[in-house]
Amino acid sequence: MRRRISLILFLILGAPCFAQVSPVDAKLDKETAWTGEAIPLSITLRSPGPFSGSANFDFPKLPMTAFMTQGSPTVGSETVGDDTVMTQLYDITLYTQAEGEVVIPPFKVRFSGKKDFTSPAEDMEGMTPELRFQSKRPPGTEVMAMVVVATDMKVDQTWSQTSGASLEAGDVVSRTISRKASGTTAMMFAPVDSATMEGVRIYTDNPIVQDKSERGEQTAERTETIKYLFQNPGTYELPDVTISWWNPDKKEVDSKTLAGSTFSVKPSPVASIASDEERKEGIWILIGLIAIGMIALWFGRGWVAKEIHRL
Incomplete structure (x- = not known):
């Protein structure tokens, strides 16, 4: 009870001096990072009394860079001189595909807090300091569209048909x-990457992209489906797919290759029937042309004979 009373007295007495305390502070945990690597960004908020609600961050829009908030803030207190203030610590993760020096300009953070335990919540805000770090492209990743940094990655695939299966055009x-x-x-x-193939129409469904947090561990998942429509008969070899990423522990590129599949495609029954009908139609047209030619030849011979007799 005495401890709570003391904290309340500290907050009440310290409130007038809060103007001298920066309400927002931020720092990066790394000065140099691999391109695509998770970079921890810690943002500390300060209030003379308890916080109310969640903070809003006006993250700057940087090329090829994303900010992600991680879970709920950690609430604590901080002694500034003879004063005690309440704090909220937010863990932000920064990802970038940019190379070289990355500058994070100051940005605004808005939140609500109380001057003491009994006063109503008031809107507060503050600006973060300018932050900088170096983004270094991992060697051997120049051909990668996006650099993924992970110590391990699980890569799997499933097919709706087994390799070697016999298909029909249109399947x-x-x-x-x-x-x-x-x-x-x-x-x-x-x-x-789904390369184009002659005789095959390739299209994709919308991918399933999600980030999960299980017992404090962040997991990223992406699932995508590629569909191959075989337009013409023939034998088709669908290519292997290689997934690559940068392993920071081994300091090298890891990869896994997913085997392609081969399919034999026959003409569809409908196409075969249509072809037979076209052949039959062509034969009758040919017979008709021959008949017309013979008739024309017969009449032509009679006309020639008459002309000769007349002479």
């Missing part, structure tokens, strides 16, 4: 590829 085969990794975000996963 569709689905190929579902899933990726899962910890310590990153799903927005870092670039779409799987």
Whole structure:
């Protein structure tokens, strides 16, 4: 009870001096990071009394850069001189595909807090300081559209048809590829490259992209389905797909190759029937032309004979 009374007295007496305390502070945990690596950004909010509600961050729009909030803030207190203030610590994660020096300009943070335990909540705000760090592109990742930094990644695929299956023109085969990794975000996963093929129409469904948090561990998942529509008969070899990422522990590029599939495509029954009908129609047209030619030849011979007799 005495401890609570003392804290209340500290808050009441310290409130007039709060103007001298910065309501917002921020710092990066790294000065240099790999491109695509998760960069922790800590933002501390200060209030003379308890906080009310959640904070709003006006994150700057930076090229190829994303900010992600992680869970709920950690509430605590901080001694500033002879005063005690309440604090909220937000863990933000920064991801960038930009290279070189990345500058995070000051941005506004808005929140609500009380001057003491009994007063109503008031709107508060503050600006973060300018922050800078170096983003270094990992060697060997120049051909990667997006650099994913993860110590391990699970990559799997499923097919709607087994390799070697016999298909008919017009059939569709689905190929579902899933990726899962910890310590990153799903927005870092670039779409799987699906090269064009003659005689095959390729299209994709909307991917399933999600970030999960389980017992404090962040997991990123992306699942996408590629569909192959076989338009013409023939034998088709669908290509392998290689998924690559940067392993910061081994300091090298890791990859996994998903095997392609081969399919034999026959003409569809409808197409075969249509072809037979076209052949029959062509034969009758040919017979008709021959008959017309013979009739014309017969009449032509009679006309020539008459002309010769007349002479």
